[in-house]
Amino acid sequence: GIQVEQSPPDLILQEGANSTLRCNFSDSVNNLQWFHQNPWGQLINLFYIPSGTKQNGRLSATTVATERYSLLYISSSQTTDSGVYFCAVDTGAQKLVFGQGTRLTINP
Amino acid sequence: DVKVTQSSRYLVKRTGEKVFLECVQDMDHENMFWYRQDPGLGLRLIYFSYDVKMKEKGDIPEGYSVSREKKERFSLILESASTNQTSMYLCASSRGLAGGQETQYFGPGTRLLVL
Numbered sequence: 001g002i003q004v005e006q007s008p009p010d011l012i013l014q015e016g017a018n019s020t021l022r023c024n025f026s027d028s029v030n031n032l033q034w035f036h037q038n039p040w041g042q043l044i045n046l047f048y049i050p051s052g053t054k055q056n057g058r059l060s061a062t063t064v065a066t067e068r069y070s071l072l073y074i075s076s077s078q079t080t081d082s083g084v085y086f087c088a089v090d091t092g093a094q095k096l097v098f099g100q101g102t103r104l105t106i107n108p
Numbered sequence: 109d110v111k112v113t114q115s116s117r118y119l120v121k122r123t124g125e126k127v128f129l130e131c132v133q134d135m136d137h138e139n140m141f142w143y144r145q146d147p148g149l150g151l152r153l154i155y156f157s158y159d160v161k162m163k164e165k166g167d168i169p170e171g172y173s174v175s176r177e178k179k180e181r182f183s184l185i186l187e188s189a190s191t192n193q194t195s196m197y198l199c200a201s202s203r204g205l206a207g208g209q210e211t212q213y214f215g216p217g218t219r220l221l222v223l
Contacts, residue, residue: 001167004150033211043198043214086150094139094202095166096212098150 138204
């Protein structure tokens with residue numbers, strides 16, 4: 001089956017710093033999504049991005065489907081950005097395969 | 109706003125017990141999903157359903173079953189709980205658009221501990 005790998009596994013930054021999270025996938029996919037899981041466990045969709053670039057405030061994401069990777073950019077980090085970031089690829093019929101996540105800690 | 113609720117945030121059960129995890133969504137979504145989340149492994153799909161009384165196996169269905177008697181409710185059943193089923197369980201739903209190009213909405217999760 002398809003493999004999804006995220007890097008880095010852990011990232012610790014000071015408030016105000018910028019960060020880039022990467023997601024590599026091993027095969028063609030219908031769709032790719034980025035999620036944020038807050039410290040209480042709630043998972044929220046950030047981007048639905050099968051290809052191209054999208055921006056939402058301080059967050060942006062780029063997927064290069066031909067090269068099988070996606071990047072999530074967080075600028076001017078805030079403590080509320082802490083949590084685990086997952087990318088998930090849709091292999092068809094909404095069956096999502098998740099990466100193992102990047103745990104981001106933003107210190108004040 | 110879409111709301112997906114799960115019956116318990118924390119649950120402690122003993123080995124061999126039958127365990128029911130309930131999930132309810134209030135947005136008339138067609139699709140519902142059960143995942144488990146373990147450290148270092150991300151989320152893995154256990155079962156999903158595209159319609160009432162319909163179910164499909166995900167990537168790790170062994171030891172689990174599901175029930176969807178009503179559109180809004182999707183239950184995960186551990187017939188005989190084992191310690192290796194200690195995990196965080198997450199339910200999700202989606203509208204079921206043609207082509208499947210849409211996001212999933214997640215519940216808050218249930219942390220299950222099997223002793």
